[in-house]
């Protein structure tokens with residue numbers, strides 16, 4: 001089996017900052033409530049850029065950091081719950097934008113675990129020798145599926161994109177991977193699409209709102225449970241101690257979830273790298289934005305281990321231990 005290295009990271013967020021005060025003019029909420037329940041202070045919201053626009057910018061950033069020729073990219077996996085269109089895939093739009101003419105491209109839908117699932121898929125293609133260079137992107141324009149009148153959800157989300165380049169290499173950069181799903185609990189976080197309503201349909205259904213709704217408490221419980229489980233299991237499986245993991249990058253959903261998990265694991269919450277205070281929950285983009293930040297700020301050096309963990313709609317979850325090369 002080939003070894004897989006992460007050779008570049010990238011990210012992009014829209015320039016418009018929407019803080020909690022601005023939201024308090026739209027729904028009955030306030031900065032104190034949002035910060036104390038979630039840790040979120042502000043988020044970036046797209047004015048016109050769609051998911052492919054942000055994904056393209058994150059991809060260009062990652063290609064630059066990896067110092068590769070765009071023609072080397074043989075696979076583009078794009079994780080999103082907010083594609084530009086049903087057809088073509090957002091991955092194919094990015095391919096057109098960056099002119100990655102040698103790539104096979106497709107989208108995956110795994111909500112906030114999408115970035116982890118995407119790396120898992122790309123790594124398998126590289127390990128088996130099918131492809132040698134892959135671009136994995138997590139990108140979301142959640143603002144287009146947010147109900148801006150629903151204070152339970154609209155305070156949580158933001159827009160953004162992130163990317164990594166994986167390549168066949170001499171050293172192993174992906175130490176271990178663990179993923180799973182529980183479709184039986186899918187109702188806890190939904191964003192409905194187009195219902196069947198054709199000339200054969202007996203009952204005429206009206207179009208739904210197409211916005212996200214959620215059982216916040218269910219998701220909170222699931223997130224705490226799965227984060228604790230994955231951290232414990234993956235550390236044991238990798239043969240490293242928790243002390244040897246420099247950072248845990250969780251999906252950036254809620255700071256209170258992280259505090260709960262840190263307490264249950266008996267570790268300092270500072271081990272969890274967070275930037276949700278300034279970006280909110282950007283779903284499939286969130287882990288990659290944080291990973292890019294860690295690399296660009298030189299917070300890690302060669303040999304450091306990072307555990308990334310996603311969880312979210314589906315329900316889905318997954319973690320990867322990365323070694324910085």
Ligand code: COA
Nearest residue numbers: 028029033037112151152155216217219220253254311312
């Ligand atoms: N501002 C002010 N009050 C709000 C509010 C807001 N933005 N949103 C909800 N409330 C109110 C509720 O209406 C409720 O009022 P009531 O008691 O009069 O009915 C009260 O605050 C408590 O609501 P509750 O839903 O119990 O709050 P909570 O402590 O569970 O926090 C979340 C709500 C959404 C912050 C929390 O459940 C959460 O973060 N869950 C995880 C969500 C998540 O991360 N989803 C994405 C995962 S990928």
